[in-house]
Amino acid sequence: MKKYLALGLCLLFAFSVCLTAVAEEPVVLHLVDINYENEATANMIHVFEEAHPGVKVEINHATNGSEEIVNALIASGQAPDVFETTPELYKQYGEYFYDWREDADVLSCWSEDVIDAVTLEDGTIYGLPTNSCKIGLIYNKDLLAAAGYEEIPLTMSGFEEMCDVIYEKTGTVPFAFAAAETWILSQMMDAYINTHEIPGRIGAEKFTSGEMKVSECSGVFSNFFRMMDIALKYTDGEKLLEYDWEYTCNLMANDKIAIISYGDWCGPVMLGYKADINLGMASYPTCEDEAKAVTPVSIEHTVFVFKDSKYFDLAKELAAFISATPEAAQFRAQYGVVSNNNYIGEVDQSVFNCVNIASAALESTGRCIDRTQSYCPPNFTKDAGEAIQGYLIGLYSEQEATDMVDAAWNQN
Numbered sequence: 567m568k569k570y571l572a573l574g575l576c577l578l579f580a581f582s583v584c585l586t587a588v589a590e591e592p593v594v595l596h597l598v599d600i601n602y603e604n605e606a607t608a609n610m611i612h613v614f615e616e617a618h619p620g621v622k623v624e625i626n627h628a629t630n631g632s633e634e635i636v637n638a639l640i641a642s643g644q645a646p647d648v649f650e651t652t653p654e655l656y657k658q659y660g661e662y663f664y665d666w667r668e669d670a671d672v673l674s675c676w677s678e679d680v681i682d683a684v685t686l687e688d689g690t691i692y693g694l695p696t697n698s699c700k701i702g703l704i705y706n707k708d709l710l711a712a713a714g715y716e717e718i719p720l721t722m723s724g725f726e727e728m729c730d731v732i733y734e735k736t737g738t739v740p741f742a743f744a745a746a747e748t749w750i751l752s753q754m755m756d757a758y759i760n761t762h763e764i765p766g767r768i769g770a771e772k773f774t775s776g777e778m779k780v781s782e783c784s785g786v787f788s789n790f791f792r793m794m795d796i797a798l799k800y801t802d803g804e805k806l807l808e809y810d811w812e813y814t815c816n817l818m819a820n821d822k823i824a825i826i827s828y829g830d831w832c833g834p835v836m837l838g839y840k841a842d843i844n845l846g847m848a849s850y851p852t853c854e855d856e857a858k859a860v861t862p863v864s865i866e867h868t869v870f871v872f873k874d875s876k877y878f879d880l881a882k883e884l885a886a887f888i889s890a891t892p893e894a895a896q897f898r899a900q901y902g903v904v905s906n907n908n909y910i911g912e913v914d915q916s917v918f919n920c921v922n923i924a925s926a927a928l929e930s931t932g933r934c935i936d937r938t939q940s941y942c943p944p945n946f947t948k949d950a951g952e953a954i955q956g957y958l959i960g961l962y963s964e965q966e967a968t969d970m971v972d973a974a975w976n977q978n
Contacts, residue, residue, distance in 0.1 A: 593621045593877055595884055598636055599650035600867070602834070603627045606901035610894065614887050621880060633658070645872045647881035650888070653684060653868040656692040657944050664873040664882070666691040675890035675907045683865050683940065693868030694889040697903040699829045700847070700925050700934065701753045701862040704836075707844040709824040712736050718825065718848035720859040722789055725851045726796050732824050733800060741797050743827040744814040745806035745958055748951020749939075754827040755950065755971070756862040756937045757850035758790035759783050766864070770941035779972040780938075780950075786852045791964045793827075793850075794957060803958035819843055831866060833921035834902030847924035849933045861928050862937040866903070942975070949974035 601607060603625075611623045628635045632651055636659070639645050645662060649655075656663060666672060667689055673681055676695060685691050703718055710716065713732040719725050729740035744750040760769050761784050772778040781787040797806065809817075815832055817823045819839030827850075836843055849859040869889045875881040888894050892912055895905040899917040904910065904926065918926070928934060939947060953970035956962040962970065 593880065595621065595623045595648065595877060595880060596626070596644075596646040597623055597648045597650070597884065598626045598628055598632060598639075598646045600629055600632045600652070601627060601650070601901070602629055604834070604901055606897045609900075610888055610897040613893055614884060618880070618883075623884065645874065647872055647875040647877060648885050648888075649870045649872070650696065650867055651870070653693055653695070653865050653940060654942070654944075656686075656868075656870070659870070660690075660692055662872050662874070663692040664871040664878075666694060669882075672886050672890055675886075675909070677908065680865070680906050683936075684868060693870045694885055695865045695906055696867040696869055696889045696894070697831075697865075697898055698863060698906040699831055699866035699903075700928060701756060701827070701829050701864075701937065702925075702928070703825050703848045703850060704818070704828045704830075704832060704921065705825040705846050705848060706818060706821065706823075707846050709736055709738055709821065710846075713824075717846065718851075720849060720851050720856040721854050722792060722851050723854060726792075729796055729800070729825075736824070738821060739800045739817075739823045741793075741825045742801050742806065742809065742814065742817070742823045743797065744809045744811040745803075745955060746808060746810040748948050748955070750811060750827065751951040751954045752939055752942075752947040753829065753862070753937075754793070754850070755790055755954070756939055757860050758787050758793075758852055759938050760860070760862065760935050761858070762860075762935055765936035766862075766938045766940055767936060769938055773975045774943075776976070780975050781968045781972050784852070786858070787968065788964070789852055791957065791967070794954065798958065803960065806958055807955060815839065829866070830921050830925035831903050833919035836921070837902075837919055843920075845920045845924065847921055847928065849928065849931065859933055861931070861934045862939075863934045864937040864940040865906070946974050949977070 611625065615621055615623060626635065636646065636649060680695055684693055684695050705718055709732060713735045715728055719728055732738060732740035743754060759780055760766050764783050769783050773780055814826055815835045816839050818826050819836050830847060836845060849861040852858050852860060869885040871881045871885045890907055892909040895907055895909040895913050898905045899913045902919050902922065904922050950971045953962060953967045957964065957967040
């Protein structure tokens, strides 16, 4: 009897040890994002962990190749709990993502306009927005000043003339862009596709229905190729195709390029190369009417939660914390982007970098328009961008490239 009692006590002790080990095992949330490793994000996660004892957040900063990483994780049955990336990826991973439409308390942290921008036609809200972005012409104020300009002209002829003057007076390449990146080319193209009358969402509906071609929307699409030609005056097309987004930022930070086409998130990258660079941001000239200059705007990043997350409720808390809270607004400002939640007004404006300040100033110009890229078919950006790359190296004529852009919308 004593033998069995002793055995029972041993088993009970062993079981209790196992329970203790399980109870003490930390909860690990896996977050994949497309940001650089940075102190602001690390601080934000630290605050979340402090508020959730026993919870550890492991971050994979997949600045390049995030889709490949997430695809591999999904295939291996190890999908992350939370994924911060660009909003259009709901088209690729939507079946895995949680729908936030019933979480009114979380959604109330943004304006209706912002929530509308991440709401699908059927009402689904796959992701929480973290920050908006504006696409425009980022310029080196000192190089423009050396050429006698305080700002970028808002007409095509004025812009072209200014480029000639910059090159003549400074010897610097006046205008270039990261032609190796199809998404950079497609972002710039948005300025010559959409108008205030036909913004991104409405244009996308018309393109999909066949009511209108992409190149017919604005009436100034040919001027996109004129912008390409202005860049080609100073840099060979083959050379432009060597420029990826990081290299282009590096060239600009080192005074090798005066103006680039880019988004307002470039501030941290530029300042990382040159801390005292003096940058401005301008709308795109689209024709000879200054009133038709535009600044395309979209939701830049969204946070998605995988609905099969082992720690689903905690994953939702993490996603909301890094997007919908005052802490999110503050930390993202420190990272160099402007949160689009309702707490942005509580952030000390001195935190923002020069590009953020210039971008914010564009809000009051009346030139901001909704972007097509937020609503385009999955492969449009790649296919349209490749058509423009072909134009830059003389492989396609303007008409051929235009036809390929139009076809790219409905062949996806």
